[in-house]
Each structure stands twice: as structure tokens, then as C-alpha cells.
Amino acid sequence: MRADPADYRLVSPGNLLGALSLLASEPAQWLPIAGGTDVMVLYSAGKLTNRNLIDIWNIPELRQIEVFPDRISIGAACTYTVLRQHEIVSREFSLLATAASWTGGIANQNRGTLGGNIANASPAADSLPALLVYDAVLTLISVRGERRVPYRTFHTGYKQTILAADELILNISLPRRFSKYFSHARKVGARNAQAISKVCLAALGQVANGAIRDVRLALGSVAPVPLRLNETEKMxxxxxxxxxxxxxxxxxxxKEIRPxxxxRSTARYRSAVACNLVTEFLAKLAAEGAAA
Amino acid sequence: MTVRHIIGASVPRKEGWDKVTGAARYVDDMALPGMLHGATVRSTIARGKIKQIHFGPGVDWNEYVVVSAKDIPGKNCIALILDDQPCLASEFVNHPEEPILLLAHPDRPKLRKAVEAVSIEYDSLPALHTIEESERQSTIIWGRDNTFKNFLVEKGDVDAIWKKAAHIVEGEYFTGAQEQLYIENNGVIAAFDPKNGVTVWGSLQCPYYVHKALITLFALPEEKVRVVQMETGGAFGGKEEYPSMIAGHAALLAMKSGRPVKIVYDRMEDMAATTKRHPSRTRHRTAVSKDGRILGGEIEFTIDGGAYATLSSVVLSRGTIHAGGAYYWPNVRIRTKAVATNAPPHGAFRGFGAPQSLFAMERHMDRIAQVVGISPVEVRRRNFLKSGQTTTTEQTIKENIDLDRLLKRALELSDYAAKKKRFAEKNKAGTNRKGIGIAAFLHGAGFTGSGERYLNSLVGAEAGADGIVRVLVSSAEFGQGTNTVLCQIAAEALGLPYENVSIAQPDTSVVPNSGPTVASRTAMIVGKLVQSAARGIKETLTKTGLLHEDYSPEQFRAACKEYIATHGALKSYARYEAPPDVFWDDEKYRGEAYAAFAWAVYVAEVTVDLTTYSVTVDDFVALQEVGRVLHPVLAEGQITGGVAQAIGFALYENVVWQDGRMMNNQMTNYIMPASMDLPPIRVFFEENGNVHGAHGAKGIGELPMDGPAPAILNAVEDATGVRFCSIPLLPEDLFEALRPEFNEQAVPSSVRGIA
Known part of the structure; x- marks a missing residue:
């Protein structure tokens, strides 16, 4: 442990308003911490520069999953374990359930949260390509109010996001219209578990009358941000x-990726594997279409 | 009553209960009254002269104990072989992470900030970072020619064979550094008092190595240095020489502060600053007959020793002797050297030079097979050493070993022939390629050449009035089973139940020097001495008429009680005696290199995924002849663990270097294989016995590190047709070899990527 706990302040308001008020009271001075699977790694290495931490682990609004007829709303502090075990998530959003199963080991999955993964904004994060292809919508909240933003606009550059200093991610909403799609996810890491991705793919597709009706492709670890392949999809x-x-x-x-x-790897390798993963998906989609 | 079958039975580990219940005490579980915590200020450059040391602001330096080289009462070195490595750099630094200053404070978290507040100004000097740079000698960083040690082995007349050769087969092979990755990082506690001297409790393999180093560092007599091994969470060679360094540091702080001092590294410091496996380069040039027999050849084996000599000469020695593998060489010239670079010194790691030179040998055999046009199986069969033939150092193989039979059994166990055929067919389509590869090899047990003679190991046994016999050795338990196996041997020798034998905690004030816990020597060499010492107890009791044959544990207890009441302590010692027919010439590097060799044939089956260019080992057969298996569960565990570690060496573990510093010194970025990456490892033994080992045992600890890497790369070549000669073999390397034409520059480079 390279950090001195005496240098840090941790406050646990236990309710949403308390957390938001604190965030608003001293702009940019407070770092929210939920499961701590990113924050504590930095802390342990002596590299955590934020000295003031707000515990948001025990805030009920952030821990709930609500199922509506047309969408599912996932509280930002829901853990990977919760996602893996959730019936609707596993059935209708298998790319997300699969990505949750890739993330760290069981201990990390018990603590790591979907909102934390989004806010940490690593381009290598396993769950983010899935959110991109599912057209996730984020609800951001502050003492000033709530706003709903398409997730695809959230990341603005390497570890840069539109999240304001006084805002928290409240929930992640996914439209329930992909259950009929063929889905395919693959992570390429340095080993089969507990590895950070070198490349990862989340893909959805539908074939009708022998042709691609809709296709959605997103890759991790190939650009400064998790990347949806808009041009390739259009093509x-x-x-x-x-x-x-x-x-x-x-x-x-x-043309679209910027590895x-x-x-962990090389740009050339990532490029080749990104192409191979898309190829693999298209081959499987074709087989699926032929079978249908 | 005689208790049978202790040898060969999988009795419970002596320390197993404490380990699984959490009762076992490791160094970081221990605290002494008034204890301080210590930390190390290390060099940030690879090579240079220390100009000035600044103690920065923001830290109340009065709270800290500071030690520099000037505080060393004895010689500023880590005494080992050449004594060239300073305990603390005083004028020059020769590698990144070299210790310069030591700090101590009662509050552990206060140390990191203080370490960071020290800034050191240097005059940088040119540094060397590869074997090739060191050989070029553009600058001299060690001795006269950057070379720690050379060996030359010559047998027959190599120069005369080239013209007789049908084929001359050349190859160049490389292996990388590897981190031991024991679960418990290096750590010690030291105490000092002017009357009794230095005491160190630590996580370590070789109490008497630390003892020797502290005597030199403090200029103290032997009896004023005491070293105690705490429960040790893995070592793999990584706690052979390094504990002498950290023990010296803690002891210096303890002396200056007058208080006990604990130093326990975190993972990042341990990975960056402590030893790793020596990187190596091997060149083979082999004269081969038309039918694939080795006529002779030249082998050049070079290892990168890092900045100081430490153990490089002995690692080189083992690598040299194993360079010719399990084959008969009528003529051979083996030139080897250990060179200096400005990296932290490389050190002991399971296999100790042999995995490096055997990797080259076993890849080269497949190359020879291709050139000659015979199978990898056949080329080995035609060249195997046979009983009565001599090794490269002209050691006659006296034991009855039949490598042909071993190979045949390994091929059957792995279903080699059928798989080879099936894979060749399957590989014509799809995105996966399957392959199967073999490696045949040997590993010498015990110290090399005259090493055991120099060690002159002493082992004791002591019976108590309660009839419990305690084994007294400095041989350490660090997961491999020392405690259990040595107690089994003593119990068997005494005809007592296993429960009636215990083993003393290695403490130099209590146990004799049975040598270091290294070189696959414990079961075989120390075990044999334990057997003698235990027999000595029995003889003392029978000679005095207190005990008669076929005694019960109760009769044994009564005899011990009576003996002790009359004569005092009941102890027996046994000292190593070199076998009379063993000859070794240190000058010519010729003769009986090892008292015994273990022999093995390993078979690896792999899948190469052409989508991700990754290699998965699907099945692994490890068949070995190890003399006698003393404890089946522990023996199988040693082989399984060694194979897993060697799979890491072959396919995963990559030390990323920059100017002599490890850049990926975290387990998130230094990738060792985990359970989901490992195949079923199927372990099989043959037991031919060994006259030099306890109950016929040979060493097995290091053997499984030698074979997997070449077997796996042979399998990868079988799968892909591409010849890889360097490990670790990463997916990125496979990609570059399989898709050299790949052009990712679909857009101009100016708009690509980010910094």
C-alpha cells in the first residue's frame, strides 16, 4: 500500500441528495467512489490524486434495476454480479451480461459497477461496447436537475466525458428492442480471464431476405474512446x-479505428484482430441468416 | 511394531493444517515491541555517479532513521560468490532500482512520501541493456570485458567433423526474463543489540546464505548473527540470494535506530527490484549424418546476468552442462558466458540456466529433423544417450535408463501418432490450427560438479524424552514439501509413525548447515543425510542396550527417556560424503557433473487461433523418471506447478524493459497464466531408483520447468509451419510472423492514434 490513509477524507452521506449537495458544494473537489475497483487500485499504487471521496455505494436509487415494457433502467451502482444474475439482462441484453462476466474476477464483479465503468471512461472497459450497440441512454443528475443523454455522446476523448463536476450517473437505460437480434461478443485479452482487453467486440445484427437489415458494431481498446463503427455499419x-x-x-x-x-499490445495487432473479430461476426451472422 | 509404507505414501503436510487454517505465521504477521518500518530509496537511472542527495521539504526528517553506505560496519557487499554487489550504492549506481539509502519510521504509510521526497542528482554514464550491447563492449561496465564468467566444454574433435557431415544445421534461440511471482513478497524483520548482535526473521530459502552475508556486512563473528526462516509463501529461487540484501537493509536500520525494523516489499517494488530468470541466447551449429545422427557440434550459450555477478556463474554452469540435452554427442564444443548489463541482477529461478539451454536444444532437434527429413520422434530416438555412453562433460551414464522406452510411453499416453495425423487433416480448413510437439530432456539433481563437496552439508536429528524425533536442517519449506518429505524419511529410518517425527524451524542458532534449499537437492542429498542421522539415533539406543529390534513407539519413547536421563541430549549428526567414484575437473569442466539425473519426455498439444493469433495448450503429458516418488501428491504437485510456470515462460510472461527497468511491474500487466489458461496436466512417473538418494529419490523440483517451452513451440510449428525460436511467444509475435503482409495503414499515419 503506497498511500497514506491520513491524507484522504471519505464521506458517506447514505442518500442521493447528500451526495449531490456535497459534490455541488466544492466543485471538482470530490471523487465519487462506489465499488472502488478502479479507485482503490490507484490508491494502493499511491497514484490517487483526489483526496476527497464520496461513498455512493449505499445509495438506494443507484442500486435498483427497473423493468418497463419498452426499456430497462439499471442503477449506476449495480454490480456486474447483479447484472449477470438479472433475468432480463441475461435474456435480452446478453452482450452486457457477457461483458460483466469478463470483468475481473468474482471479487471485482461483486464490487465493480456499471456506472463506475462508464465514469472511469477507459477505452478498454469491457462493458462499454455493449452499451454502445444497445443505444444506451444515461440519466445524469445533480442538484441542478436531471438530464438524459445518449451514451454515444458521453465520451469526448481519452478519459474525457461530458459528466459535469457536480453530476452523478443515476442510471443507464436500455431500450428493449434487441432480443430478436443475433448477438456476438468476443474479448481478446492476454489470458482467458482477469485480463484487460487488447481488443473487444460487441455486435448485433439482423438478416432479412438474405441481406443485412440492421447491424451494430462496437469495439473496445482500439481508439481513445469505446468506439461504435458507424461508417462500417452504414456500409x-x-x-x-x-x-x-x-x-x-x-x-x-x-479507417474507423485508431489503436x-x-x-499490452501493438497497434498493428489490434488492427488485425479488430478486423478478424468483425469478420468472425459477419460469418456467424451469415450462417445465422441462412439458418433462419 | 514397525510402521510400513511411510515412504511412497501421501501423508499430510507437516505445516498444512496451520496454512489452511490461517495459523501459519509469515513475516508480516509478526511484530516486535517498538518496531519500525523500513523502506528503500533506489536509483532512478541505469548507470551513473551519485552527485548529491537532497532531503526534500514537506517531511520532518527528524522523525526518520536514515542509513547510507557510511553506516555499514563491515564490508559494503552482499557476500555470495564474488562479493561485487554493494549492499548500498555509495558512489556509483549500476542499475535502476539499486538501493542507495534506507529510511525507517514507526508509521508505515509515512515512508512512501519520505522515499519520494529524496531526490538524487547523478552524472549519467552510458548503459548497456542487451547481451549484444554488452558483447560489443562500447563501454565497459564490469571487470575488463563485461563478462562475469566463461566456460568451455570440449569433447572429441569438433573441428574434424564438419567435412564428414551430411548436413550442417544452424539455429539461434532466445529466452526472456521471467519473474518468480511467489505469492508472498520479499520481507524480513531484523533486531540488533550490541551484546547479541543481529537477528533476522525472514521469508527465505537459504538461512546460511543470509548468515554469511550478515557476518560480512557487520564484521561480526558467526555466533552473533542469527537467521530464522518464517513460514515462506513461495520462493522458486527468488528467495535464494535476494533475502541477503533485504536482511542486510533491515539489520542496518535496526542497528542505527536501536529498534527492530520490518521491511516488507509491495508487489511493485518486489517485481521491479528483485531478481528474475536470466535472459539467454543460444547458438547451435550441428554436424549431422545422412540418417540424422549427431556427429558433433558447437553450442554457444550466453546469459544476461544484469549488473552484478551474484549467482550468474552457477546459473551459467548448469545451463552449460544441460546444453547438450539428453543426447549423445561424440564431439562437442560448448562455449558459454554470462555478461553484464545495467539491469537489476538476474538470479536463481527454478531450473537455474537449464530451461534456457534446453529450450534451444529441444527446438534445435526439431530443426535437425526437418533438415534431415525425419520425424521429431525419430531424430530423438537416434540420438538418445544410452547407459554406458558419456555426456558432453564425459560423465558415463551408469544408471539403467532407457529413453526410447520413456519416449514410447509418452507418445502412447498422449495418443501422439493419431493426433498428428488428425490435426494435419483438420488444419486444411477453419480458423484454428492444431499441433503436437515433444521435448525430451534431463535435469541433474544436487549442486553441480564439486559443489556438494564444498557445501559439506551437516544434518542433525534429536530425540526428546517424549519419544518425538526432531529433524534439524537448514533446508526450508516454501511450499514444495521439505518438512513433510524429510519427516517421512526420518520416520521410515526410525520405524516410527510419521506423527512421531517433527522438524525444527530453520534457525541458525538451532539447526546445522544442511546447505541451501536449491538445485533439486533437498529430497535426494539432504534426505539421505536425514536418513543417516535418524539411523544414528536408533543405533545409539540399540548400542546402549536401551532398545531392541522391532520396537514399538512406546518402547522407543521409554528408551529415549532413559537415555536422556542418564546421558543428556540424544542427538545424531550426519555429514555429506562425496561418493568415492565421482570425479569432477573444475578447470576443464569435465567429469561427473551430477550424482543423478532425472529424465523426462513431455508432449504438448496446442491450438493456434488464427482470429486472435493466440496459442492455447489443450493437453499436456508429463512423463518422468525420478528415481523414487517419496510422496505421490507432493511429487505430482511439483510437476503440475512446474509445467504451469513453464507454460507462462513459453507463452505469457513478458518482462517489458525500458533502459534496464521493468515497466510492467504489476500483475495486471505482467501476465502469468491462470486456471482458465491451463490444460489438463497429466503427470506420470517411472521409478528406477538412485543409489545416491534417500530411498532412491532424485531431485524433481526443477525438472518440470525445462521441457514445456520447447514442447509447446514445437507444437506451434507443427500447427502453423512457422519456426519460432524465441520465448515468450506472444500473440503479437505470431501475428507478425503469420501475417507479415498485413497493412493497417488504411489512412495516413498523421491522423492515426493518440500519444
Missing amino acids: LTGKEIEPSLIDAARKSVL IDDI
């Missing part, structure tokens, strides 16, 4: 899956 829509289309998709993927060399 694929309405077409029949055949070798030439797959080639075109690979070229398009390369880097870092301690």
Missing part, C-alpha cells in the same frame, strides 16, 4: 454477406 446495411463485402468491411474498420502501441 454493411442492406447488403448480402459475401466475401467481397467482408473485405470491404475490414477496410472500413481500419495505439502500449504496454
Whole structure:
């Protein structure tokens, strides 16, 4: 442990208003902490620069999952374990349940939260590509009020987000209209569990009359932000899956991604694997379409 | 009543109950009254002259005890072989993370800030970071030529064979550094008092190595240094030499402060500052007959020792002797060297040089097979050492070993032939490629050459009035089973139940020097001495007429009680005696290198995923001849763990270096395989016995580290047709080799990526 606990202040208001008031009282001075799976790693390494922490783990509004006919609303402090065990999430949002199962080990899944994953804003986060393809909508809340924003607009750059200093993520809302889609998720890490992604893919697709009716592709670890492949999706829509289309998709993927060399992998490797994952998905989607 | 079958039975671990119930005490569980915590200020550059040390603002330095090289009462070195490594750098630093100052404070969290508040100004000097840079000698960083040690092994007439060769097969092979990753980081507590001297409690493998180092560092007589091994959470060689350093540091702080001092590294410090496996390069040039027989060859084996000599000469020695593998070389010249670079010194790690040179040998055998046009199985069969033949150091194989038979059994166990055929067919389509590979190898047990003679190990046994016999050795338990196996041997020798034998905590004030706990020597060498010492107890009792054959534990207890009442303590000692027919020439590096070799054939089955370029080991067969299995569960555990660690060495564990510093010194970025990455590891033994070991045992601790890496890379080549010669073999390497034409530059580089 490289940090001195005496240097830190932790306040646990226990209710939403208390937390929001504190956040608003001293702008940019407070860091919310829920499960602590990111914050405590920094703390332990002596690299946590925020000295004032607000515990939001025990705030009821952040821990609930509400199911509506047209959407599901997931409290930001719901853990990966809760997501994995939730019936609707596993049935209708399997990409999210799968991503939750990839994240860390069981202990991390018991503490790590979906809202924390979003706010931490790592481009390598496992659950974020799933949120992109499911058209997630975030509710952000502060003493000033609530606002609803499409998740795809949330990340503005590497570890940069639109979250204001006095705001918390209240919940994540997912429209319930993807249960008929073919879904495919794959994570490529340095080992089969407890590894940070080198590349990860969340993909949804529907084939009708031999052609792609709708396709949604998102990748992690290939850009400064979790990336939805808008251009590639546009290019694929309405077409029949055949070798030439797959080639075109690979070229398009390369145009959209911006991977880097870092301690975990190389840009070249990430590029090639990103293309391969999309290829794999399209092949499976074609097989699915043919079977249907 | 005689108790049978203690040897060969999987009795409970002596310390097992305490470990699983949490009662076992590790160094960080221990606290002494008034104890301070210590921390280390380390160099931030690879090489340079220390100009000035500043104690920065924001820290009340009066609260801290500060130790520098000037406070060392004896010689400023970690005494080991060459004594070239300072305990604290005083004028020059030679690698990143080199210790310069020591700080102590009662409050542990206050130390980190103080360490960071110390700034050190240097005049940088040019540094060397690879074997090649060190060889070029553009700057000299150690001795006259950057070389810690050379060996030359010559057998027959190599120069005359090239013209007789049908094929000359060349290859170059590389292995990387590897971190031991014991669960418990390095840690010690030290106390000092002017009358009794230094006492250290620590997580360590070799109490008497630490003892020797502290005697030199403090200029104290032997009896004023006491070293106690606490329960140790893994070591793998990583606690062979490094504990002498951290023990010296804690003891210096204890002396200066007059209070006990604890130093326990966190994972980041442990990974960055302590030893790793030596990176290596091996070059083979082999003359081969038309039918694939080795006529002779040259082997060049070079290891990167880091900044100081430490154990590099002995690691090199083992690597040198194992370089020719399990094969018969009529003519051979093996030139080896350990070179200096400006990295923290590389050190002991399970296998100790052999996994490096054997990786090269076993990859090279597959290469020879290809060039000659025979199978990997056949090339090995045609070259295996046979009883009566000599090794590269001209040691005659006296034991009855049949490697052909071992190979045949391994192929059957792994269903090699059928799989090979099936994979070749399956690989024609799909996005996966499957392959199967073998490695055949040997591992010498005990110290190399005359090493055991120099060690001159002493072992004791002491019977109490309660009839319990206590084994007295400095051999340490660190998960491998020392306590259990040595107690089994003593119990068997005494005809007592296993429960009636215990083992003393290694404490240099109590136990004799039975040598370091290294080199797969404990069960075989120390075990044999334990057997003699235990027999000595029995003989003393029978000679005095207190005990007769076929005694019960109760009769034994009564005899002990009576003996002790009359004569005092009942102890027996046994000292190592070199076998009379063993000859070793240190100058020519020739003769009986090891009293015994364990032999093995391993088979790895892999899948290469062409979507992710990753290799998965699907099945692993580990068959070995180990003399005698003393404890089946522990023996199998040793093999399984070693294979897992070697899979890490082959496919996962990559130390990312920058200017001599490990950049990925966290377990999130230094990837060791976990349970989901490991195949079923199927362990099989053959037991031919060994006249030099207790109950015929040979060493097995290191053996399983040697074979998996080449077997796996042989399998990868079988799967892909691409020849990889360097480990760790990462998905990125496979990708570059399989898809060299890949062009990701779909858009101009100026708009790509971020910093």
C-alpha cells in the first residue's frame, strides 16, 4: 500500500441528495467512489490524486434495476454480479451480461459497477461496447436537475466525458428492442480471464431476405474512446454477406479505428484482430441468416 | 511394531493444517515491541555517479532513521560468490532500482512520501541493456570485458567433423526474463543489540546464505548473527540470494535506530527490484549424418546476468552442462558466458540456466529433423544417450535408463501418432490450427560438479524424552514439501509413525548447515543425510542396550527417556560424503557433473487461433523418471506447478524493459497464466531408483520447468509451419510472423492514434 490513509477524507452521506449537495458544494473537489475497483487500485499504487471521496455505494436509487415494457433502467451502482444474475439482462441484453462476466474476477464483479465503468471512461472497459450497440441512454443528475443523454455522446476523448463536476450517473437505460437480434461478443485479452482487453467486440445484427437489415458494431481498446463503427455499419446495411463485402468491411474498420502501441499490445495487432473479430461476426451472422 | 509404507505414501503436510487454517505465521504477521518500518530509496537511472542527495521539504526528517553506505560496519557487499554487489550504492549506481539509502519510521504509510521526497542528482554514464550491447563492449561496465564468467566444454574433435557431415544445421534461440511471482513478497524483520548482535526473521530459502552475508556486512563473528526462516509463501529461487540484501537493509536500520525494523516489499517494488530468470541466447551449429545422427557440434550459450555477478556463474554452469540435452554427442564444443548489463541482477529461478539451454536444444532437434527429413520422434530416438555412453562433460551414464522406452510411453499416453495425423487433416480448413510437439530432456539433481563437496552439508536429528524425533536442517519449506518429505524419511529410518517425527524451524542458532534449499537437492542429498542421522539415533539406543529390534513407539519413547536421563541430549549428526567414484575437473569442466539425473519426455498439444493469433495448450503429458516418488501428491504437485510456470515462460510472461527497468511491474500487466489458461496436466512417473538418494529419490523440483517451452513451440510449428525460436511467444509475435503482409495503414499515419 503506497498511500497514506491520513491524507484522504471519505464521506458517506447514505442518500442521493447528500451526495449531490456535497459534490455541488466544492466543485471538482470530490471523487465519487462506489465499488472502488478502479479507485482503490490507484490508491494502493499511491497514484490517487483526489483526496476527497464520496461513498455512493449505499445509495438506494443507484442500486435498483427497473423493468418497463419498452426499456430497462439499471442503477449506476449495480454490480456486474447483479447484472449477470438479472433475468432480463441475461435474456435480452446478453452482450452486457457477457461483458460483466469478463470483468475481473468474482471479487471485482461483486464490487465493480456499471456506472463506475462508464465514469472511469477507459477505452478498454469491457462493458462499454455493449452499451454502445444497445443505444444506451444515461440519466445524469445533480442538484441542478436531471438530464438524459445518449451514451454515444458521453465520451469526448481519452478519459474525457461530458459528466459535469457536480453530476452523478443515476442510471443507464436500455431500450428493449434487441432480443430478436443475433448477438456476438468476443474479448481478446492476454489470458482467458482477469485480463484487460487488447481488443473487444460487441455486435448485433439482423438478416432479412438474405441481406443485412440492421447491424451494430462496437469495439473496445482500439481508439481513445469505446468506439461504435458507424461508417462500417452504414456500409454493411442492406447488403448480402459475401466475401467481397467482408473485405470491404475490414477496410472500413481500419479507417474507423485508431489503436495505439502500449504496454499490452501493438497497434498493428489490434488492427488485425479488430478486423478478424468483425469478420468472425459477419460469418456467424451469415450462417445465422441462412439458418433462419 | 514397525510402521510400513511411510515412504511412497501421501501423508499430510507437516505445516498444512496451520496454512489452511490461517495459523501459519509469515513475516508480516509478526511484530516486535517498538518496531519500525523500513523502506528503500533506489536509483532512478541505469548507470551513473551519485552527485548529491537532497532531503526534500514537506517531511520532518527528524522523525526518520536514515542509513547510507557510511553506516555499514563491515564490508559494503552482499557476500555470495564474488562479493561485487554493494549492499548500498555509495558512489556509483549500476542499475535502476539499486538501493542507495534506507529510511525507517514507526508509521508505515509515512515512508512512501519520505522515499519520494529524496531526490538524487547523478552524472549519467552510458548503459548497456542487451547481451549484444554488452558483447560489443562500447563501454565497459564490469571487470575488463563485461563478462562475469566463461566456460568451455570440449569433447572429441569438433573441428574434424564438419567435412564428414551430411548436413550442417544452424539455429539461434532466445529466452526472456521471467519473474518468480511467489505469492508472498520479499520481507524480513531484523533486531540488533550490541551484546547479541543481529537477528533476522525472514521469508527465505537459504538461512546460511543470509548468515554469511550478515557476518560480512557487520564484521561480526558467526555466533552473533542469527537467521530464522518464517513460514515462506513461495520462493522458486527468488528467495535464494535476494533475502541477503533485504536482511542486510533491515539489520542496518535496526542497528542505527536501536529498534527492530520490518521491511516488507509491495508487489511493485518486489517485481521491479528483485531478481528474475536470466535472459539467454543460444547458438547451435550441428554436424549431422545422412540418417540424422549427431556427429558433433558447437553450442554457444550466453546469459544476461544484469549488473552484478551474484549467482550468474552457477546459473551459467548448469545451463552449460544441460546444453547438450539428453543426447549423445561424440564431439562437442560448448562455449558459454554470462555478461553484464545495467539491469537489476538476474538470479536463481527454478531450473537455474537449464530451461534456457534446453529450450534451444529441444527446438534445435526439431530443426535437425526437418533438415534431415525425419520425424521429431525419430531424430530423438537416434540420438538418445544410452547407459554406458558419456555426456558432453564425459560423465558415463551408469544408471539403467532407457529413453526410447520413456519416449514410447509418452507418445502412447498422449495418443501422439493419431493426433498428428488428425490435426494435419483438420488444419486444411477453419480458423484454428492444431499441433503436437515433444521435448525430451534431463535435469541433474544436487549442486553441480564439486559443489556438494564444498557445501559439506551437516544434518542433525534429536530425540526428546517424549519419544518425538526432531529433524534439524537448514533446508526450508516454501511450499514444495521439505518438512513433510524429510519427516517421512526420518520416520521410515526410525520405524516410527510419521506423527512421531517433527522438524525444527530453520534457525541458525538451532539447526546445522544442511546447505541451501536449491538445485533439486533437498529430497535426494539432504534426505539421505536425514536418513543417516535418524539411523544414528536408533543405533545409539540399540548400542546402549536401551532398545531392541522391532520396537514399538512406546518402547522407543521409554528408551529415549532413559537415555536422556542418564546421558543428556540424544542427538545424531550426519555429514555429506562425496561418493568415492565421482570425479569432477573444475578447470576443464569435465567429469561427473551430477550424482543423478532425472529424465523426462513431455508432449504438448496446442491450438493456434488464427482470429486472435493466440496459442492455447489443450493437453499436456508429463512423463518422468525420478528415481523414487517419496510422496505421490507432493511429487505430482511439483510437476503440475512446474509445467504451469513453464507454460507462462513459453507463452505469457513478458518482462517489458525500458533502459534496464521493468515497466510492467504489476500483475495486471505482467501476465502469468491462470486456471482458465491451463490444460489438463497429466503427470506420470517411472521409478528406477538412485543409489545416491534417500530411498532412491532424485531431485524433481526443477525438472518440470525445462521441457514445456520447447514442447509447446514445437507444437506451434507443427500447427502453423512457422519456426519460432524465441520465448515468450506472444500473440503479437505470431501475428507478425503469420501475417507479415498485413497493412493497417488504411489512412495516413498523421491522423492515426493518440500519444
